[in-house]
Structure formats: structure tokens, C-alpha cells
Amino acid sequence: MVKGFRQIAVLTTVSRVLGMVRDMAYAYFWGRTDLADLWVIAFMIPNLARRIFGEGALSSSFIPVYLEELGTDPKRAARLADTVTTVLVTILSAVVLVGELAIWLYYTCWASAADTRLMLVLTAIMLPYMILVCTTAAIGGILNAHRHFAAPAISPVVLNLVIIGSLVVSVLVLGLPPVRQVFFVAIGVLVAGALQLAIQLPALWAQGVTLRPAWAVDMEPFRRIFILIMPMVLGMTVTQINTLANNVIAWIFSSSAIKGEVFILLGHRIHYPLGEGAVSGLYYSQRLYQFPLGVLGISLATAIYPVLSSDAARGDLKALSRTVARGLQSSVFVAIPATAGFFLISKAVVAALFEQGKFTRDDTPVVAFTLVFYALGLCGYFMQQILARAFYSMQDSKTPVCSAVMAVGANVVLNLTLIWFLGVAGLAAATALCAYLQVVVLAVALHKRIGASLWEGVASTIVKTLGATAVMVMVGLAILALMKGLPEDRKFNAMRVMAVVPVAALSYLMVARLVRIQALSLIFGSRKDEA
Numbered sequence: 001m002v003k004g005f006r007q008i009a010v011l012t013t014v015s016r017v018l019g020m021v022r023d024m025a026y027a028y029f030w031g032r033t034d035l036a037d038l039w040v041i042a043f044m045i046p047n048l049a050r051r052i053f054g055e056g057a058l059s060s061s062f063i064p065v066y067l068e069e070l071g072t073d074p075k076r077a078a079r080l081a082d083t084v085t086t087v088l089v090t091i092l093s094a095v096v097l098v099g100e101l102a103i104w105l106y107y108t109c110w111a112s113a114a115d116t117r118l119m120l121v122l123t124a125i126m127l128p129y130m131i132l133v134c135t136t137a138a139i140g141g142i143l144n145a146h147r148h149f150a151a152p153a154i155s156p157v158v159l160n161l162v163i164i165g166s167l168v169v170s171v172l173v174l175g176l177p178p179v180r181q182v183f184f185v186a187i188g189v190l191v192a193g194a195l196q197l198a199i200q201l202p203a204l205w206a207q208g209v210t211l212r213p214a215w216a217v218d219m220e221p222f223r224r225i226f227i228l229i230m231p232m233v234l235g236m237t238v239t240q241i242n243t244l245a246n247n248v249i250a251w252i253f254s255s256s257a258i259k260g261e262v263f264i265l266l267g268h269r270i271h272y273p274l275g276e277g278a279v280s281g282l283y284y285s286q287r288l289y290q291f292p293l294g295v296l297g298i299s300l301a302t303a304i305y306p307v308l309s310s311d312a313a314r315g316d317l318k319a320l321s322r323t324v325a326r327g328l329q330s331s332v333f334v335a336i337p338a339t340a341g342f343f344l345i346s347k348a349v350v351a352a353l354f355e356q357g358k359f360t361r362d363d364t365p366v367v368a369f370t371l372v373f374y375a376l377g378l379c380g381y382f383m384q385q386i387l388a389r390a391f392y393s394m395q396d397s398k399t400p401v402c403s404a405v406m407a408v409g410a411n412v413v414l415n416l417t418l419i420w421f422l423g424v425a426g427l428a429a430a431t432a433l434c435a436y437l438q439v440v441v442l443a444v445a446l447h448k449r450i451g452a453s454l455w456e457g458v459a460s461t462i463v464k465t466l467g468a469t470a471v472m473v474m475v476g477l478a479i480l481a482l483m484k485g486l487p488e489d490r491k492f493n494a495m496r497v498m499a500v501v502p503v504a505a506l507s508y509l510m511v512a513r514l515v516r517i518q519a520l521s522l523i524f525g526s527r528k529d530e531a
Contacts, residue, residue, distance in 0.1 A: 011153035013295045018160035023287050024353055025167045030178060031358025032277030032284070032367070034256050038115055039182050040283045041251055042122035046129040046189070048244055058088070058134070059141035059302075061228035064309040064393055065221045066145050071313075080221050082214035085138050087222075092131045099127050115258055118179070125186040132193030139200040142209055144306065151203035153299075155196045162192035228397045241404075242411045242434060243286060246427040247279050249415050254278035273419045277363070282424055284354055284367045289374035292338040293381050300330055301385035308393035321452035324390045326519075328454065329461040331382035333519035336462075337469045337508050342375035344476045345500055352494035370425045377432025380439050387442035387454075394449070403441040407434040461519060468511035476504040 030036040062084060069077035103124045111117045140152030166188030170181040204211070216222065254274035255261045262269045304327050311320035342349075347368040355364055388400045411434040418426025447454055479500050486492040512520050 011150060011157070012299050015153070015156040015160060016291050016295050018157060018164065019287065020291065020353060022160050022164050022167075023284060024356075025164055026280075027284065027354035027359035028357030029167060029171055029181065030280070031360070032280045032363045033358065034115060034258075034276060035178055035182065036280035036283075037251060037254070037256075037277060038119045039122065039185075040247060040279050042119050042182075042186070043126060043189070044244060044247055045123060046126045046133070048241075049130040049134055058137050058229065059144060059305070061225050061392065061397070062138070062141045063145045063306060064313065064395060065225050065228075066142070067306070067309055068313055069221055070145065076219075076221075078209065079214060079216055080219060080225075081142050081209065082212050083216045083219065083222050084225060085135065085211050086213050086215060087217065088138050089131060089135055092134055096127050096130055100124055103127075113258055115256070118182075122182060122186050125183070126189050129189050129193045132190070132197050136193070136196045136200055139197075139204055139211070143200070143203055143207065144302065146207045146209075147306065148203055148207060149303070151200050154199065158195050158199065159189070159192040162188050162195065166191075224395065228392070228395060241408055242431045245408070245412055245415060246282060246286075246431060249412075249419070250274055250278040250282050250424060250427060253419060274424055278424050281363065281367050282370060282427060284350070285370040285374055285428065288349065288353075288371050289342065289378065292334065292378065296334045296338075297331070297378075297382040297385055300327060300334075300382070301389055304386065305389045305393065308390055312393040312395075317450040318452055320390065320393070321450055321454060322456070324386060324446070324454050325456040325458060327386035328383055328458050330519040331386060332379060332458065332461050332465055333512070333517055335379040335382045336465045337472055337505075339375045339378045340469050340473050341476070341501070341504065342371060342378075344473065344480070344504070345497055346371045346375070348493040348496040348500075351488075351490055352497045355490045355493070366424065370428045373422070373425045373428035373432060375432075376429070377435040380432065380435030383439045384435055384442065387439060387446060390446055391442070391449075396449070399445045399449075400442065403438045403445070406441065407438040410434050410437060457518060461517060464512070464515045464517045467515065468508050468517065471511045472504045472508040475507045476500045479503060 026036060026039070030039065066077055066080060069080055103120050107117060107120045107124075111120055136155055137152075140155065143149070143152055163185060166185040167181065170176045170184035174184070176184060217226075253272055254276065255272040256276050259272070262271050264270075304323060307323050308320060311317075311323055347364060350368045350371065351361070351364045354367070355361055391397070391400050411430050414430035414433060415427050418429055420426070422429060443454060480496065483492075483496055483499065486495070509520070
């Protein structure tokens with residue numbers, strides 16, 4: 001598990017770094033503007049499909065069933081993989097066709113505002129990306145089941161490279177205006193999807209798997225996957241769905257040059273609670289808090305899932321409980337210092353990364369304030385990934401979906417309430433609160449299900465982690481105090497980040513090793529852990 005985790009984490013780190021470069025390019029060329037808002041909304045639907053199938057539902061439903069078949073009848077397992085891939089491509093092709101028709105109908109009959117029409121066209125261009133990226137995710141699930149993690153993990157790297165290249169070419173080579181730049185980048189997304197799919201195939205063939213069209217939908221294993229995957233789409237991706245809700249609500253309740261400053265409700269003039277650029281500002285803060293979540297949280301959950309599935313397939317609930325406990329310990333070990341780190345340098349990191357071009361110094365405090373509230377939920381986001389996968393390893397999708405419905409409903413209510421008091425940050429606060437709500441519900445249900453403690457060693461890990469984090473914070477504050485007299489511009493904020501992050505992280509790891517936090521083995525894994 002540890003070896004797979006570190007392999008995924010390294011490649012995912014590369015992807016996230018490139019993703020941050022991509023977002024810096026967004027900030028430089030598009031800033032926190034209406035155009036950036038429209039791009040975020042347009043790319044949200046195909047990108048949500050990537051998150052659902054690449055990081056959640058498809059792999060979570062497919063891997064345990066496929067592993068069972070692989071252990072008993074490899075030919076039947078191959079037939080299952082062929083069928084799942086064929087059915088997925090067929091269904092998604094139909095969904096994309098219906099989506100394109102719906103977009104065309106809305107564009108033709110009802111869309112009158114220029115910003116809405118632009119968003120619809122961009123969405124229509126990128127919608128076929130769903131087919132490409134979800135097929136890539138299906139192949140990635142097969143590879144993960146065979147304990148091959150490299151090719152699936154490198155897939156997002158390709159997407160980021162192509163988007164960055166498209167932006168650079170559209171601006172620096174072709175000299176296109178911003179409105180035309182977004183179209184060029186949208187086409188680049190489709191190119192990236194084709195490349196992502198292409199790089200999975202050699203790795204798949206190396207595992208002795210050759211996919212062919214098949215329609216054995218009457219197979220009992222396929223029926224089990226189909227029954228599992230539908231509720232998993234919601235249960236496994238509640239954080240992404242909440243993010244989608246945040247962006248939509250931010251768009252609806254934000255003012256703009258086209259919508260004006262007020263809206264009419266029941267005859268009353270009400271000022272929009274959010275200003276121009278709310279969606280893109282929310283996006284930049286989401287990208288920052290999702291960096292540790294994507295590099296470590298998703299990597300940990302992806303690597304631990306085959307182990308959970310093997311434990312469940314053997315009926316060894318004690319082993320499953322120990323694996324979950326280890327995952328929760330690791331979540332605490334990473335999430336708590338990451339949260340503290342964002343509190344320390346939220347403003348500095350936002351300024352260092354984004355404060356250039358059309359992203360101004362006035363935009364920095366808004367994004368940094370929102371980032372702090374998102375960071376408060378990091379521990380919940382990490383734990384939710386582990387607990388949900390524990391249920392899916394036992395082929396139980398009902399419990400996670402019930403918790404997800406509860407969390408999504410609570411998130412919408414909190415969103416519509418908190419934006420009037422905290423502005424854009426209220427959307428982030430709602431997401432964080434709902435993450436912990438889902439963790440509580442899942443943990444209680446899982447304890448009842450397996451009859452064993454999930455928190456073995458977690459309490460001591462929390463205490464030790466808080467102690468190590470306190471030392472890290474004091475070190476970070478001391479460094480910031482020494483740099484207090486420096487100017488508050490982008491260059492010196494970058495210096496603050498570069499000074500605080502490595503020294504604070506090193507101090508945390510040193511104290512963690514000194515107090516013997518067991519989860520440290522995920523970084524400095526022993527040979528025993530490599531098995």
C-alpha cells in the first residue's frame with residue numbers, strides 16, 4: 001500500500017504543480033473577471049465527470065468485483081472489463097448527444113444574455129471530453145486492480161500541459177483576444193482527452209489485458225457493478241458536488257456588468273451578496289486547498305482501496321478495521337499541519353501565485369479569506385475519502401449515498417445562509433462543515449457494520465500531530481516576524497512562502513519522528529511497509 005501511495009503521490013504532485021501553473025496562467029490572462037467566471041462554469045461539467053470517474057465511483061465499484069473475478073476466473077474477468085468499458089462508452093456517448101441537443105435548444109430559444117450564450121458554446125465544445133476522460137478512468141481502474149498506478153496517475157499531467165500550451169499559444173503566438181482565447185483552450189481540452197486515453201493503452205497491454213467490444217450485461221458481476229455505481233456517483237463525490245453547488249450559487253448571486261448590482265425578488269430590490277469575479281475567486285481558493293487533498297488525500301485513498309477490497313473479499317473485518325484506522329491516522333497526520341500552514345501563509349501564497357497580470361492586489365484578500373475557510377475542512381475531506389471507500393470495498397453503496405444526500409442538502413442550505421454574512425467565504429465554510437457532518441455519519445455507520453474500533457491509534461496520532469503542528473506554527477510565525485518589515489508585493493510574498501514552507505515542514509517532520517507518529521511511515525516507509 002505504501003509503495004503504491006508514494007508512487008501515486010509523486011506523479012500527482014507533478015500534476016498538481018502543473019495545475020497550479022495552469023491556474024497562474026488563468027489569473028494572469030483572465031484574472032478574477034466575468035470571463036474567468038464563465039470559463040470555470042463551462043469547464044465544470046466535463047471536469048466533474050473526470051473527478052467522479054477518475055477519483056471515485058467507477059473505480060470504487062469496479063475494482064472489488066473485478067478482483068473477485070480475477071482470482072477465480074481470469075477469462076470471465078476479461079469479459080467483465082470489456083463489457084464495462086463498452087457500456088460506459090455507449091452510455092456516455094448518448095449522454096453527450098442529449099447534452100449537445102439540450103445546449104443547442106436552450107441557446108436557440110432562451111439564451112439572450114451574451115455571457116450565458118458564451119458559456120453554453122464553451123460547454124458544448126468541451127462536453128465530448130467526458131467520453132474520453134471517463135474511458136481513460138475505466139482503463140485506469142483496471143490498471144489499479146493490477147497494482148499498476150503510474151499510467152493513471154500521469155494522465156492529469158497531460159491535461160495540464162495541453163491547457164497551459166493552449167493558453168500560451170493563443171496569447172503569445174496567435175495574439176488572440178481573451179474571448180477567442182477561451183475557445184482555443186476549450187479545443188485544447190479535447191486534444192488532451194485523446195492523449196490521456198492513448199497513454200493508458202500500452203500500460204494496459206503490458207498487463208496482458210486487451211479490451212474488445214462486448215455486451216455481456218447479463219453477467220452477474222456486471223449487474224453488481226451497475227447497482228453499485230449509480231449511488232456511488234453521489235456518495236463518492238460529495239465534495240465535488242458541493243463544489244459544483246458552490247460555483248453555481250456564486251454565479252447566480254454575484255453582480256456583473258450585465259446583471260447589474262441588484263435583483264428583484266417578490267417586488268423587492270435586493271443587492272447581490274457577491275461581487276464580480278465570485279466564481280473565479282472561489283475557483284482559485286478551491287485549487288489551493290485541493291492541492292494537499294489531491295496530492296495526498298486522493299493518493300492515499302486510491303492506494304488503500306485495493307487493500308480494503310482484499311480485506312473485505314476475505315471477510316476479514318478486523319484487518320479491514322485496522323486498514324481504515326491506518327488511513328484515518330494518515331489523514332490526521334497530513335491534514336492538520338496542512339490546515340495550519342494555510343492559516344500561516346494564505347495571503348502570502350495567494351499573492352505569490354496569482355497576483356500578476358489581470359489578478360490585482362485587491363483580489364488577494366478575498367481569495368485568501370475564502371481559502372482559510374476551505375482549509376478548515378481538510379481533515380474532513382481526507383477522512384471522508386477513506387470511510388466511503390471502506391463501505392464500497394464491502395460493496396455497500398447505500399450508506400455513503402445516504403450520508404452524501406444529507407451533506408449536499410445541508411451544504412445548499414448553509415450556502416444560501418452564509419453568503420449573506422461571509423460573502424464568498426460562506427460557501428467555503430459550508431463545504432467544510434458538511435465534510436465533517438459526512439465523516440460523523442459514515443464513522444458511526446461503519447462501526448456498527450464491522451463491530452470493531454476504527455479509531456485505534458487515531459487519538460494518540462491527533463495528540464502527537466497537534467504537538468508537532470504547534471511547533472511548526474511557532475517556527476513559521478518566527479520566520480514571518482523576521483520578514484515583517486519587507487514590502488507586501490508579489491516578489492517578497494513569494495520569499496515568505498519559500499522561507500516558511502520548507503523550514504516549517506522540516507520542523508514538523510522532525511518532531512513527528514521524535515514523538516514516533518506511526519503515520520510517518522507513509523513518507524519514510526520501511527521495507528515491511530512496502531509489501
